[in-house]
Amino acid sequence: MKQYDIVIIGGGPAGLAAAVSAKNSGIDSILILERDKELGGILNQCIHNGFGLHTFQEELTGPEYASRFIEQVEDLKIEYKLNTMVMDITEDKLVTAMNREEGLFEIQAKAVILAMGCRERSRGALNIPGYRPAGIYSAGTAQRLVNMEGFMPGREVVILGSGDIGLIMARRMTLEGAKVKVVSELMPYSGGLKRNIVQCLDDYGIPLKLSHTVVDIKGKERLEGVTLAEVDQKGKPISGTEEFYSCDTLLLSVGLIPENEISGGMGVEMNPVTSGPKVNESLETNIEGVFACGNVLHVHDLVDFVSEEAASAGKNAAAYVREGDRLENEKEIVLNPVEGVRYTVPGTICVNRMDEKLTVRFRVGGVFKNCYVSAYFDEERVIHRKRQVVAPGEMEQIQLTKEMLLKYPDLKTITVKIEEA
Amino acid sequence: MEVRNLTCISCPMGCALTATLEGGEVISVTGNTCKRGDIYARKEVTNPTRIVTSTVRVTGGTADMVSVKTKEDIPKGKIFDCVTALKDVTVQAPVKIGDVILSDVAGTGVDIIATKSVEV
Numbered sequence: 001m002k003q004y005d006i007v008i009i010g011g012g013p014a015g016l017a018a019a020v021s022a023k024n025s026g027i028d029s030i031l032i033l034e035r036d037k038e039l040g041g042i043l044n045q046c047i048h049n050g051f052g053l054h055t056f057q058e059e060l061t062g063p064e065y066a067s068r069f070i071e072q073v074e075d076l077k078i079e080y081k082l083n084t085m086v087m088d089i090t091e092d093k094l095v096t097a098m099n100r101e102e103g104l105f106e107i108q109a110k111a112v113i114l115a116m117g118c119r120e121r122s123r124g125a126l127n128i129p130g131y132r133p134a135g136i137y138s139a140g141t142a143q144r145l146v147n148m149e150g151f152m153p154g155r156e157v158v159i160l161g162s163g164d165i166g167l168i169m170a171r172r173m174t175l176e177g178a179k180v181k182v183v184s185e186l187m188p189y190s191g192g193l194k195r196n197i198v199q200c201l202d203d204y205g206i207p208l209k210l211s212h213t214v215v216d217i218k219g220k221e222r223l224e225g226v227t228l229a230e231v232d233q234k235g236k237p238i239s240g241t242e243e244f245y246s247c248d249t250l251l252l253s254v255g256l257i258p259e260n261e262i263s264g265g266m267g268v269e270m271n272p273v274t275s276g277p278k279v280n281e282s283l284e285t286n287i288e289g290v291f292a293c294g295n296v297l298h299v300h301d302l303v304d305f306v307s308e309e310a311a312s313a314g315k316n317a318a319a320y321v322r323e324g325d326r327l328e329n330e331k332e333i334v335l336n337p338v339e340g341v342r343y344t345v346p347g348t349i350c351v352n353r354m355d356e357k358l359t360v361r362f363r364v365g366g367v368f369k370n371c372y373v374s375a376y377f378d379e380e381r382v383i384h385r386k387r388q389v390v391a392p393g394e395m396e397q398i399q400l401t402k403e404m405l406l407k408y409p410d411l412k413t414i415t416v417k418i419e420e421a
Numbered sequence: 422m423e424v425r426n427l428t429c430i431s432c433p434m435g436c437a438l439t440a441t442l443e444g445g446e447v448i449s450v451t452g453n454t455c456k457r458g459d460i461y462a463r464k465e466v467t468n469p470t471r472i473v474t475s476t477v478r479v480t481g482g483t484a485d486m487v488s489v490k491t492k493e494d495i496p497k498g499k500i501f502d503c504v505t506a507l508k509d510v511t512v513q514a515p516v517k518i519g520d521v522i523l524s525d526v527a528g529t530g531v532d533i534i535a536t537k538s539v540e541v
Contacts, residue, residue, distance in 0.1 A: 047488035047536065049472045061474055063488050063537035067518055147476050150486045175475060175504045194428045194435030199471070203497065388437070 004079075005029040005321045006314075007095050007109035009086050009262065012041020014294025015115035016069035017307040021314030022113075023076045027321055031107065032073070032080035033097055039073065039080060040066030041117055043303065045144045048168055050195070054304035065303060089266045091287055111289040111317040114263055114277065115310060118295040120165075121255040130217030133224075139165040139253035143172065152176055154249025158226050159183040160214050162190040162197075164301065164393075166253025171200035173251075180204070181245050184212040184228050186235060189367045191255070191393045193301055214250070215242060223248055256299045263292070273343040274298040280332065281349040281358055282316035283309065291317045298345050298361070301395055305361070309345075312355075333411050340364050340371075340390075340418030349414070351405045358400045360416070367391045368418050373398060376415040377408050390418065422448075425466050431457035438462045470494035473503045474536070477522060482514025482539040489522050490536050495529040502527035514539045 005027050008015045011034030019032050038044065043051070046062030053059060056068065073080065084099040093109040120138040137145075137153055143165060145151045157178050159166045162185040170180045183201060188211050190197055201208050209228065215237045216227035230241035258276040260268070268277045269286040276297040277285040284291050293313035294306045332348040344362045368390050375383035375398055383398055390396055398416065405411065422443050429436040429452075438452040440462040450462040464470070472494050476486040495503060506527050516522075516539040523533040 044537070047474050047476060047490075049474055049490060059472065061488060061490055061536040064518065067537070147488065148484065148486055150476065150478060175473075175500070195430035198428045198430050203471070203500075394435070 001106050001108055002031075003029075003108045003110075004031045005109070006031070006111045006113060006317050007093075007107055008032045008113045008115055009089070009095075010034065010041065010115035010117055010294075010296070011036070011039040011080055011082070012115065012117050012294065013043055013066065013069065013303050013306045014117065014296070014310040014313075015041070015113070016066070016073055017310035018113045018115055018291075018293055018314035018317070019078045019080075020069060020072045020076060021311035022318045023078055023314075025315045025318035027318045030078050031109075032078065033084050033086050033095070034080060034082050035085045037083055039070050039082070042140070045140070045147045046168070047147045048172070051303050054302070055307055062303075069307070086262060089262055091267050093289060111291065111320050113310075113313055113317050114260075114268075114285075114290065114292040114296050115294050115313075116259045116262065116296040118256040118258045118299055120252070121257055123252060126160075126252070126254060128214050128217060131220050133217070133219040133222050135219070135223030135248050136217070136250045136252070139163070139169045139251045142169055142249075142251050146172055146176060152178065153251075154178065154223075154247070156181065156247040157249045157251060158214075158228075158245050158247045159251045159253060160226075161185060161252055161254035162192050162208060162210075163253040163255060164192040164196050166251060167192045167196040167200040169251055169253070170206050171204060173249075174204045174206070178249070180206050181247060182206070182228070183208045184214060185210050186213045186231060187211070187392075189391055189393070191253075193393060213237065217250070218244075223250055226250055256295065258296045258299065260296060263296070266290070268292075271298075271343060271347065274345070276345075278348075279346050281346050281354045282319075283313040283346065284316060284320070289317070289320050291320075298343070298363075301393065305395065308359070309361075333405070334413050335360065336413050336415045337362060338415055338417045340366065340368060341416045342392075344416055349400070349405070351402060354400075354402055354405070356402050358402075359397050360400060361395055361397045362416060363395055364390045364392055364418055368420065370421045372419040372421065374417055374419050375400075376417075377405075377411050378413055384419075386421075425462075427462055427465055429453060429458045429461050431455075431461045440466045442466060469497040471497050471500060473500055475504055475507050477507055477510040477512060479512055479514050479516060479539050482516065482541060484537075484539050487512065487516050487522075487539050488536045489533050491526060491529070492532045492534050495526070495531050499527050499529050503529070503533075507533065514541045 043062035043066035051065040088096040225246040229237040291313040293310040330350040335344040474490040
């Protein structure tokens with residue numbers, strides 16, 4: 001059986017950055033396992049630009065951003081296997097995988113980095129009534145068809161959900177000659193980045209209907225149209241507001257779910273809010289030596305932050321390989337998200353193990369204007385930062401430093417909340 | 422005096438900008454939290470431009486399509502001319518990232534370059 005110091009599950013942006021960072025931290029025995037035929041993950045189909053502003057101070061397309069990391073992986077001679085599906089990982093980090101050349105095989109890892117990314121929420125999760133005709137796609141599937149395989153899914157399009165992929169596809173389908181009639185969003189605010197609303201909808205005069213959803217689907221063989229209706233505050237359709245849109249294609253951009261079947265199977269504890277693993281300051285799960293980063297941990301908006309997070313996971317996995325178990329007998333500070341803050345990553349901090357600086361990322365549960373992002377160290381408010389606006393579609397963060405935390409030796413809980421001005 | 426409300430797209434912050442114009446000249450920009458917001462607003466109200474990304478077909482390669490972009494931003498009004506010009510373009514593999522796929526697209530003086538490599 002082959003043995004590696006670090007096995008990384010997934011060769012997308014998180015896996016690549018984790019691998020580069022682990023290698024640069026002095027670990028030579030690294031293997032990336034990727035199920036697709038090439039490295040780069042979802043970036044390969046994200047041909048639009050806007051990636052890398054934080055990492056490279058320039059605007060790159062998805063494939064260009066991926067290539068920067070793939071080049072580093074190649075230059076550093078990090079091993080990877082493509083077309084390889086990981087079937088199972090045990091608590092002892094025995095990885096079972098399969099591919100066409102080697103069949104089913106096992107690899108023993110000292111440390112595992114989970115970097116499997118996420119998948120799209122599908123129609124089945126939405127309970128939309130009506131027939132099940134052809135012409136209903138998740139936005140990411142349509143993106144792959146158009147950008148990688150060169151097929152147009154349809155000519156007249158309605159998009160349900162204003163997540164970033166839906167917005168990006170509204171523009172992409174328009175540029176390829178389709179008529180995008182409307183983007184419908186159940187919530188009273190968009191789930192996507194503002195710049196995508198400006199550049200993908202406003203630029204092309206595509207209407208965004210907030211607080212609207214699809215209440216009926218018409219068409220037996222092929223989609224013929226959908227009925228939109230306004231919803232009330234509870235998300236229930238308001239009778240009398242129905243409006244029919246004829247279309248041959250409905251794209252769903254209604255959320256992403258971290259892909260954690262393998263993590264769950266190996267006994268990694270999950271956070272029900274993120275659907276990702278619970279992790280400490282080292283991005284380590286409850287199983288020692290098993291780390292998580294990127295969209296499998298919590299869904300990000302920006303790949304730059306995925307890379308940053310993954311680099312941290314790679315570095316910490318390298319430290320684990322060198323120093324062994326670091327989980328024992330360490331006092332942990334618990335991060336407590338309340339009042340508008342839905343979750344934090346990480347969920348716990350051990351001051352002795354943390355770097356000089358630690359980024360705590362989180363999402364809010366609603367739109368708050370002229371508010372403060374606050375962190376209380378037990379009872380004392382230590383961070384109080386004014387924000388013009390925070391919204392669920394844009395991930396937030398606060399910076400903690402070791403110096404800050406060392407001033408509070410008895411600290412038990414850091415409460416993160418949104419405070420109205 | 423004309424007031425234009427914009428959302429800054431220079432970075433993910435998405436600052437809400439207000440540009441005030443007088444006689445076609447920008448006299449003030451407010452709401453920005455960095456210099457890029459000021460530059461964006463001035464440009465957006467006088468000469469809006471965009472990077473355009475798309476795909477073209479590849480023959481003889483490991484992929485059917487290769488992603489491309491305008492090497493620099495082009496006038497917003499030229500976006501559809503640009504994608505129309507790319508409609509029937511087919512390239513032969515191998516393609517290297519950065520290769521010029523089409524020069525001077527739609528009379529903009531800007532080249533279309535590959536954003537991905539496609540091996541034979």
